[in-house]
Amino acid sequence: MLRRRIPELLDSDSGTPDEIAASFSDLKRINRWLGGVATTCGMIRYVAKKTGARSLSLLEVGAGPGDVPRAVRERLTRLGIDLEVCLLDRAPAHLRHQHGDSAPRVAGDARALPFGKESFDLVSSCLLAHHFPPEDLLRFVKEGLRVARTAVLINDLVWHPLHLALGYAGWPLYRSRLTQHDAPASIRQAYTPREMREILKPTPAASVLVRRHPLFRMGVVVWKHSLPT
Secondary structure, three states: OOOOOOOOHHHHOOOOHHHHHHHHHHHHHHHHHOOHHHHHHHHHHHHHHHHOOOEEEEEEEOOOOOHHHHHHHHHHHHOOOEEEEEEEEOOHHHOOOOOOOOOOEEEOEOOEOOOOOOOEEEEEEEOOHHHOOHHHHHHHHHHHHHHEEEEEEEEEEEOOHHHHHHHHHOHHHOOOHHHHHHHHHHHHHOEOHHHHHHHHOOOOOOEEEEEEEOOOEEEEEEEOOOOOO
16 A cells, blocks of 8 residues: 555644635646546446436535535535535534535544434535544445435545655645645555555445546546446
8 A cells, every 4th residue: 555644734723713714725727727526426326327316415524614525515406416515524613614504514533423323314524534544434434324325425535656746746735734745645556456456445335436636636436336237
């Protein structure tokens, strides 16, 4: 395994409120421009196509202020898919309300989700998986499968040396010193698709689909039940 465990500053709130807000602004731009929104949107469209659903409920874990699910919901609405979103983050201060956004917000642990069995159609995360060592990532996915009716979606980075070089190259564009540290740290902690498949083998999932997406992203669909053939 090539990943290197490096604590990220945003995880420990090691910054002023302005620095944390600027870091979330950086993440919003990264996800809009570098495949984050597109990857989650693509996975949900795939689930909708496979299941025939035109309306889905989604729990976004590690959501921060909810920029990714908000952008995904807007795109899916234009495609005729209704997405009802609930946001969960470990830090209540990260769950900032945005103007016009009424999504419920819950503070909680991704490894012990504070919801009952099959509370949502989908449990999703974006740029969360690489924060966890393999055993905690497995715990999160098992919890997600308990809470989901249909699938767990993982949108994360792919470890690659070129990706790391690009992470450092973007350093002058980051607005927050937290991002200047955390962006390359995130890439160093990322898994490869093969590692992700190995980690998720012990889950009770019916099947696990791992796909590469543009700009060093991977999308993982962990199906709770087998789909009709």
